Amino acid sequence: MAIDTGSAPTTAPEPPSGAPPQDLVMRLWRGDASGGxxxxxxxxxxxxxxxxxxxxxxxxxxxxxxxVRWNCKAGKCGSCSAEINGRPALMCMTRMSTLATDQPVTVSPMRAFPIMRDLVTDVSYNFEVAKLIPAFKPGPRDPDGLYRMAQVDIDRGQEFHKCIECFLCQNVCHVIRDHEENKPRYAGPRFFVRLAELEMHPLDTLDRRDYIHQDMGIGYCNITKCCTEVCPEDIHITDNAIIPLKERIVDSHYDPVAWLGRKITGRPAPLRASEARKHTGAAHAQPPAAATPEPGDGA
Amino acid sequence: MTRHATSYFDNEGTEDAYAVHRALQETMQALVGIIRVESELLEAKERLAELAERASKCAVEGNLQFNPGWHLALDLESMLAVSNCTTLSAIERRESRGGHTRDDYPGFRPEFENVNMITRLVDGEYVVAQEPKPQMPDELARLFEEGAH
Structure with missing residues (x-):
């Protein structure tokens, strides 16, 4: 739905010196699914x-x-996502003092998701994608019954754990924002963070590379870093999650040397997407089948 | 239940749920706060009755969908119930114990040691009564004995 930009901002007269500060002019989007x-x-x-x-x-x-949807007022619950003067941000973490209040301040709902009412959007698309992420699958424990991980491997995942699921990255990602039709075949930055966390987990045994390539649509990402820019938790989404995933997929699917190596040594190719799909929480809610056939070894 | 909840939309009232909410917060903060005294608690009891009257006359704008003003009007009923329980129990407990500090009754009083203050809604009126505390389960009581040594 197109958002009406309303009338041109009116410039308020300069207040006389010593007068109390002039009123804030707030332009809030009001309406529902039928318009506003x-x-x-x-x-x-x-x-x-x-x-x-x-x-x-x-x-x-x-x-x-x-x-308006809100909870913690401390930037940790991810509820109050909106677009402030057109810029996706958490309302609770945007100080009025950082905005130019001599002109109207505009607050509108996230554009990439269907509007429920006023500043509240229906973000359930994200929860549908979450069901499609193949779950953590650890290997067997050590003989003494423990799991062991190197500290450096634990540290790597900590950044991804900071995600508060405000979905600002999903909102700003133009693959979704400007192309509604991509939603069924594109996981979006938040879920590339989740997938990177799983792929980099030292105890996880599942190979999700082909699945990320085929079903999660990582190839659509143009690494414009818009997601990183709006992340309120300062997760380096593009640099630390998406690019490493892209590199792993390039290595497994397009590197001729690796292909030759696999031919000679007989080491297995990456797990087929269909295999990873069995580990999702939504076997009943499959995304539409990928148009391209699953690549064979080195195809 | 549903009819009661939606009745706020037909309310011809003039009260604003946000204003009543703020008045309730200010009343409880000022009169049923950390240090309590009977005169203030009795005043709070009267004010809560007035606030309940105001809350029932809240006018609600808009429609059923995601309407915070309406939700607040509904929530006020529960907030008033909790405020009444707190206030009446605080009046009844004429001692200072734990987080309950009465300026007019400093220190423990043995007659309140084994009672709870239970507030019930009887014919639309809040009625508070002292009732014996439930018996501590054996396994819990044993822990206290062990800790005493």
């Missing part, structure tokens, strides 16, 4: 506020039915 528009609200600014505080004040004083 930006509505302007004027509120007095308060010291140290974030965007969510101002939205809540508008809700409490001027728009009691203004829908």
């Amino acid at each position: 528009r930006f509505q302007e609200y004027r509120v007095a600014p308060q010291e140290g506020e974030v965007v969510l505080d101002v939205v809540h004040r508008i809700q409490a004083t001027q728009a009691p039915d203004l829908a």
Whole structure:
């Protein structure tokens, strides 16, 4: 759905010196699945506020039915994702003092997901993708019943564990944002982070490379790093998750030297996507079959 | 239940759920706070009755879909119930124990050691009563004996 950009911003007159600070002009998107528009609200600014505080004040004083999803107000729950002046961000972590308040501040819902009401979107697409991720599959324990991992391997995954599932990366990724039709065949940055975490886990035994290539659509990613830029947890999504996955897939699928090596030594090719698919939580909710046949060894 | 929940939309009332919520917060913070005293608790009891009256007259705008103003109006009923339980029990417990500090009754009083304050809604009125504490289960009581040595 196209978002109406509303009327041109009106420039407020300069306040006389010594006068109390002029009202904030907030332009919030109001509407539902059938459509809507930006509505302007004027509120007095308060010291140290974030965007969510101002939205809540508008809700409490001027728009009691203004829908906004929020929980922790501390940037750790990932609920209050929105687009502030067109930039995807958490409302609770965006200080009003970082915005130019001499002009209207625009808050709109995430554009990549269907609107439920006002600033609230239906992010269930992400939960559907989550079901398609083949689960962690550890190997056997050591003879003494323990699992052992090197500290360096544990550290590598810690960055990926920081994800709060705000879905700002999914929202900003143009593969999804500008091409709704890609949703069934593209996992998106959040889930490449999840897949990288599993692929790099020292105890995991499953080979997801062909699956990531065939079903998760990693090839659609153009590494523009938009996801990394909006991540409130500062996860280096592109550099540390997506590019290493792409490298692993290139190594396994397109490297002629590796292909030759496998022919000579008889070492097995990467696990077929169909094998990894059996380990997803949604065997009943398969994505549409990939148009291309599964590649044979070195094909 | 559903009819009661949606009745707020037909309410001709003039009250605003957000304003009532704030008044409830301020009342409980000021009068049923950390250090309690009977006169303030009794005042809180009266104010809670007024707030319940206001809460029932909340006017709700908009529709059923994701409507925070409506949800707050519904939540106020439960918040008022909890506030009433807290206030009435605090009035009844004329001693200071644990997190409950009464300025007018400092220190433990033995007659309150083995009772709980139970508040019930009887014919639309909150009624508080002292009831014996449930017996501590044996396995738990044993732990206390062991700890005493």
